[in-house]
Amino acid sequence: MRCLVTGGAGFIGSHLTDRLVSDGHDVTVLDNLATGLESNLDAVRSKINFFKGDLRDLEVVREAVDAQDVIFHLGALGSVPRSIDDPITTNAVNVNGTLNILVAAKDAGVKRLIYASSSSVYGDTPVLPKVETMPMRPLSPYALSKVTAEEYFRVFHSVYGLETVSLRYFNVFGPRQRPDSQYAAVIPKFVTALLNNQAPIVYGDGTQSRDFTFVQNNVEANILAATAPAEKVAGKVFNIACGGQHSLLELIDLIQISIGSSIKPIFIGTRAGDVRDSKADFLQANRAFGYFPSVGFVEGIDRTIKVLQG
Numbered sequence: 362m363r364c365l366v367t368g369g370a371g372f373i374g375s376h377l378t379d380r381l382v383s384d385g386h387d388v389t390v391l392d393n394l395a396t397g398l399e400s401n402l403d404a405v406r407s408k409i410n411f412f413k414g415d416l417r418d419l420e421v422v423r424e425a426v427d428a429q430d431v432i433f434h435l436g437a438l439g440s441v442p443r444s445i446d447d448p449i450t451t452n453a454v455n456v457n458g459t460l461n462i463l464v465a466a467k468d469a470g471v472k473r474l475i476y477a478s479s480s481s482v483y484g485d486t487p488v489l490p491k492v493e494t495m496p497m498r499p500l501s502p503y504a505l506s507k508v509t510a511e512e513y514f515r516v517f518h519s520v521y522g523l524e525t526v527s528l529r530y531f532n533v534f535g536p537r538q539r540p541d542s543q544y545a546a547v548i549p550k551f552v553t554a555l556l557n558n559q560a561p562i563v564y565g566d567g568t569q570s571r572d573f574t575f576v577q578n579n580v581e582a583n584i585l586a587a588t589a590p591a592e593k594v595a596g597k598v599f600n601i602a603c604g605g606q607h608s609l610l611e612l613i614d615l616i617q618i619s620i621g622s623s624i625k626p627i628f629i630g631t632r633a634g635d636v637r638d639s640k641a642d643f644l645q646a647n648r649a650f651g652y653f654p655s656v657g658f659v660e661g662i663d664r665t666i667k668v669l670q671g
């Protein structure tokens with residue numbers, strides 16, 4: 362199939378691009394390299410079309426979307442703190458950029474679109490695990506941008522008949538996730554700090570929990586959702602996770618044991634917009650397209666540390 366991966370130079374998008382190329386598909390990547398790296402595509406660079414362009418530019422988006430069978434829409438500005446610092450840019454990229462993709466896809470007759478949504482849409486639910494029928498209660502501009510984009514996906518299915526599918530990712534981690542930004546995710550930050558004999562910084566008391574999911578599981582979910590029968594997936598949302606729940610203290614222990622470090626973390630105040638606990642029920646994705654996480658938390662951490670150790 363001919364497919365477009367937006368955000369394909371990013372962490373998750375580049376792993377998906379690698380997989381699509383190795384499966385023999387004709388792949389185009391649209392990315393402005395705001396947070397992604399062209400080097401993430403080194404292994405497949407000669408086999409893909411790469412558009413260095415911005416999701417906010419409808420003409421560029423139309424060019425990239427033209428003649429595609431499937432669009433995997435991962436391009437976005439991630440991070441809750443970034444969205445609190447600059448809600449306007451987060452909204453412009455994540456919401457207007459998504460609307461551009463949908464409009465261009467409708468006009469070009471693209472059949473199926475898969476959206477990289479987020480567990481942040483739930484906010485702090487009183488009950489765990491989080492299931493898709495729970496109300497959305499975003500706690501940050503980032504989470505609200507994911508809610509809005511997800512809702513645009515649903516509306517473009519009901520109004521225009523596009524086969525749109527939203528996958529709610531829960532704290533994805535793995536190789537290529539950047540440790541080198543103030544907005545970096547917790548796993549590359551902790552591993553890099555401990556490898557450099559520095560104390561990891563924990564916001565809050567470290568008992569907050571996440572359903573950490575190794576990136577290969579998200580890649581698999583995208584492939585399955587792109588090929589599932591329309592009646593099972595179109596216009597729907599699915600949790601994609603491991604169904605586990607691990608505290609940050611447990612995460613630090615695991616990393617310390619793996620790399621042989623005993624440096625204690627430094628605890629500072631909680632951060633606005635952060636969810637307290639997270640754990641997914643992925644039964645819907647399992648029923649609709651056979652999703653099951655093949656790489657668990659501990660194995661995923663092990664693989665990630667090996668790559669960061671070089």
Ligand SMILES: NC(=O)c1ccc[n+]([C@@H]2O[C@H](COP(=O)([O-])OP(=O)(O)OC[C@H]3O[C@@H](n4cnc5c(N)ncnc54)[C@H](O)[C@@H]3O)[C@@H](O)[C@H]2O)c1
Nearest residue numbers: 368371372373393394395396397415416436437477530533
């Ligand atoms: N990493 C996670 O834990 C997680 C969890 C839930 C949802 N998601 C979603 O998954 C997707 C991929 O996230 P990631 O972790 O790989 O992040 P990432 O920052 O590595 O990837 C995002 C990509 O989008 C590109 N991009 C940003 N703004 C753009 C613009 N205006 N035009 C074109 N490209 C642009 C970036 O350059 C980058 O390559 C995002 O939509 C994110 O919201 C990620």
